[in-house]
Structure formats: C-alpha cells, structure tokens
Amino acid sequence: MKVALRLLGALALLAGSACGSGSDVRPLTVVGWGGSSQDAHRKAYWNSFTTSSGIPLREDSWRGGLGVIRTKVIGGDASWDIVQVETEDLILGCEEGLFQRLDWAALGGRDAFIPSAAHDCGVGAMLWSYVIGYDGDRIKGAGPQSWADFWDVKRFPGKRGMRKTPKYSLEFALMADGVPAGQVYSTLRTPAGVDRAFRKLDEIKPHVIWWSSISQVPDLLGSREVVMSVTSPGRLIVANRTEGRNFKLDWHGNIYAVDYWVILANSPRRAEAAQLLRYMTRPENQARLARYIPTGLTSVEANRIVDPKLKQNTPSDPANMTDALELDADFWVEYGDQLTQRFNAWVAR
C-alpha cells in the first residue's frame, strides 16, 4: 500500500510538472479568424515579427464567442495569449476581467487610432464590413443593389448565404423591409421591431444556407451552392486574386465594425504579447496589412500613408459608406442573449 501511495505521489508530481512546464514551453500564441484574414496577418505581421524579434509564434483560429474565452480564463487553460475579438465580446470580456487593460502610452496613445478602435482592453485590429457578395459569372448585368434585392428571390433566384447569428441578420432584414440605416437599432429596441425583423426573415428562410464561419463563404459561392451571400469583402477579393474568381460586392446598407486585439488575463507571456501588439499597430506595419487583404486600417497614420488604391473595397473608401450602418455593440450586449435564444429557436424550426 505504501509503495502504491508513493507511486501515486510520484505520478501526481510528474503530471503536475508536465502541466506546469507545458505553459512555459508553449510559444506566444495568437488567435485569429482563420482563412485569408489569418493568412494576411501572418504575411503582414507575424512572419516579420518572429524574424525581427526572435520570438517564435504559434497560431490558432476560432469562430468567436465569449464562452470559449471564459472557459479558458476561468478554467485555468492558459493556451492563448492574443485573440482577435468582436466588439460585444470585447465589452463583456473587459467588464468580466477576462482581458488585460492595455498600456495605451506604449501603443502611442488613443489619439493615434480612429475613435472606435481605442478601448481599455482592446486595440482595433481591422475595420471591416458585412456586405452583399455575389458571383459575377452567375449574375450578369445589374447585380443586387440593396438588401431588398438580396431578399428578392424572383429577380435573383437561388440560395442565399447568411451568418447563423441574430446579429447582422436582424439588421439586414429590417433594411430589406425598408427601414433606413439610421433607424435600424431604434426599431430593434422595440418588441414590435424585433417581430418585424423576424417576419421579414421568415420570407427568406427557405432560401438561406446558414454559415457559421466566414471562411465558408468563398466555398459556398464558389461551389455555386449560393448565388449571393452576406460576406466580409476581403475574403472574396482575395479569392478573385488567388483563384481567378469574378466575385462582386455591393456596399449598400453595409454594417461596419472594428475587430480588436486583446490580451487574455491569464496569458503567461504578457510582455511578449504587449510587444506583438505594439508591432501590429505600428503605422508602417498596418499599412502593409492592406496589401494582403482589403481592410480598413485602425491607425490614423497608417490610413494616411497607405496606397490609396488599397482603400478600394474597404470601409476606408468613403464612396462605399454612403448609407452604411455602424454596428451597435451596446445593443448586442444588452439584447444578445434574448435574441440569440429566439433566433436559434427560429432557425431550428
């Protein structure tokens, strides 16, 4: 019995040291959205960061959702350091203490960034939009020019790709129903407005293929499974460049938002993570990102020095933003749970 106990003790020690050393040995880990956006970050920042600083990087990708981060931070799994998050996750996670507060002086001050990109816990990674994307080889002539057109399955027969979340879907539905961009969120803040959005979604539901990761969109369009899709522009433009596609975009009624970099509260590599954040937000480095994926930049100086041609197909081009809607993160923080529940029940029906 004594021997067994000692053995057990030794095993426990071994297991303990294995776990302990695991987090020490693991390289600095950065987590993005996968697909061509992650490829762009790798080419623009990560490769050169490792070369210049000698700090090796490990990559992971995820689909969002604060639950994943809560599990890691509260559950003591310190496998991620820097993560790209959406606005509501930034707000909620910051309140809950899941992210570290940033040292803004080291990042060059809040004024060095566009207003929505500076937050206590996060710094803007990209400024991007959800727009209508379609295959120019299938829809010849005039393509869809509004969300009402997206809903019009008579004029544009075929399936639609939409993100399987109430966020964006409800806003687009209201715009398709004729609500001007400026009144979308005030309408959604009323129960009647939510009902109206769901009624409008009912119309298009039989024609929708839901995607959960943005990296599915080029595949769905490319395999002709859908004729048009809600998409972020960058993915399709990259597919046009690398696969010779003829994907087209329509910017009317697009919803734009900023994605943020955060450092997880339980990151064992804070200093290195902060170093990578500084590297990724430096204007000359950010300007390089636009070469690999069309995206709006968050650094004021980067927006000044970037080649104006690279602003095409991004929210940084004012011509694209005439009737655009800024994502209201406060709305989704408040109503997200309720609407997600209702939306999931609606999708499953």
Add this chain to the structure above:
Amino acid sequence: MPGSRAKPAEPRRRWWAFALVAPLLIFLLASFILPVVLMLSRAVTDRELQTVWPDSAAALRHWHGNGLPPDVLAQRVAREMVAARRNGTLNRVANRLNYDVVGSRTLLYGTADKLLAGAPGNSVAALARIDPRWGRPAIWAAMRHADGPLTSHYLLAALDRRLDRDDRIVGVAPEQAVFTAIYLRTFKISALVALFCLILGYPVAYLLASLPERRANPLLILVLLPFWTSALVRTAAWAVLLQTDGVINSLLQAIGLLDAPVQLIYNRLGVYIAMTHVLLPFFILPLYGVMKGISPVTMRAASSLGASPLRAFLRIYLPQTLPGVAAGAIIVFTLALGYYVTPALVGGGADQMISASIAFYTNQSLNWGMAAALSLLLLAPLLLMLLAGRTLARAVPA
C-alpha cells in the same frame, strides 16, 4: 470466516483478478464516470448565487414571499452586488439571472456602478430609484429561483417550460420554445436512419454470410474500410458528392435524368443519406455475425418439407436473424441519437439534432447547466431503450 481458511487460494486469486482490473477501473472512474456525473449534476444544481452572494442567497431562502422582499434583503443584495463588482465575480450572478430574466445583466452592472458612485441602496425603494426594475417582482422571483443548492430551472427549460412568479410550471413563450421539437426530431431521424440501415444492410449481410469465404472476404473489406474511416471525413466526402454542382447532380444531368440540379444537401435528405452511410457498418457487422451462425441445414430442411422459398425465409431464416437485427438497430439508433458533425455539415438549420444545442450551450453561451439538462434528457430515454432492447433480445428465440 471458517470457509476462507479452508480455501486460502480462492480470495487471493480474486484479489489478483481485482488488482489486474483495478487500473482500468480507476481510469474509467476518474476519466469517464466521475466527469460525466459531475457534468450532469449541473443540470439540477445552482451554485452561482450561493458562491458569489452567500448572504443574499441565505436570506433569499428564508424569504418565501412573492412580490417584493423586505428591505433587509435588498440591503444585502446591494452590498454583495458592489463587492462582486469590485472583485470581478458579478458576471457569474448576472449570467445566471439572465437565463431567467433577460436584461438582468445590464440591470446588475448598471446598478452596481451607480451604487459604487454613491447612490443609496438600503431599501427596495432606493434600488427602484436607481432602476425601476428593482421595484417589480420579476427580478426578485428570479433570484429566489436561483438561490440553490438545487434547481429545476434547467430541466424545465430543456422541456420548454419555466417557473412563473408563483412557482407554477408554465410553457415558455412560443417563439422561444424549441427543445421538445428538436428532441422529437432527433428521435425521428435516428429511427428512420436505423430503418434505412435495415433495408440496405440486411441483403448485404445476407450476401456476405452466404458467399464462400474466399469471395466474402474482399466484400467484407468493402464494409470495413468505411467503418475504419473517420465519420468526419466521410461526411465531408458526402458534402462534395451532394452539393448542387457536385458529382451526383452533374451525373444525373449528364445522362439526362435531370434538367436542373436538385437540392441534395443542406436539407433533411442530405442528413439521411450521409448518416445512413456512416452508420451502415454498425448494422451490417452484428447482423453478419448472427447470420454466419445460422446453419444452412435448417433452410434445406424447410424446403425438403415442402415450404416455398419465401415461406422458408419468413418462417425459418428471418426469426433466427432477429437478434442480429435488434442488435444492429439498437446500435445504429443509439449512435444516431448523439450525432452532431454530420447534420452540422450536410443539414440545414431545421435539421440539427439535440447535440447541436448541447454543443451551443457548452461552447458558445457557456450555459453548462442547460447543456447538462439537455444531455440528461437525452440519456434517460436512451437507458430505457437499452433496457427494452435487452428484454426484447431475451424474448426473441435465439
């Protein structure tokens, strides 16, 4: 015990046998049974308020009233709300109460911040001046429902039910009700997949069992090969085959059977096709085993006694294969109940099974109580089914 002294070798041998099994037993206990029990226990336990707001939870258990609570209770809640906001644990209570009353999250954070800024919170009326929702019974009823240590909230929610303010069980709002429908769908898909496996698998198993070994073995490999391939890979392959521009549609159009592609994927049809294919070996293999054990003499005897081939099959052969059919059907049905990846990849929104909801609550919203309750409700009928299956297998003459 006198008996053990007479035969000293017996208990020692038993001890050795136990010692040999012990590592596996401990491993199973620690890595499987214990985590499953711990996880499932979340379906009926409620510890958030107890842990984060111990004083308030205790006071809530003493307060049995409906309507608005005494001011003492409001004071405790206000004090612990501020404390929790300071040390970053308020989100646990906020999330828990949000399951019951939507908007609790913003209510708690908003109130805590106002209290921190110096607003008085020493009575219900004072809290109601910060936010009028404190002056309504709903939030207090939600807290009383969450005061632990046990709760019916998750199990009721998994059946589209909830407790109202007066502790009566009522249905949730129709636009939120979803789980009973998904459960029924899960059982229906699983049963139909088992049926399709029976229709497709029975002749295959019969062919395998009746061929001489030399010719049966290569065919058996054809059954085993997909069996050894990951379900994910096979489902992804089906996605390629079934898509609108995929192999099957192009083929049917090329030979002129179709004018326009038909929708074979992202709907129920795709789910049936892919799941039947993925699960077919689980039906064929046990049935093949049973069929191999049936002596061909019985069929010959039947026909020599004048039975037509059909009659001989129905009266002699089929009954002998029923244990194999039952085993295969139960295995397929049981495995199908838990399917997640296949419907996710080839199904549409209305083809998702209960595992998709469990995964959503586990990974996305992190409402593990809900995930546990849904799992428990999936597990319970399953256990009943297995018991029924055993009785059935015994009742069938082997």
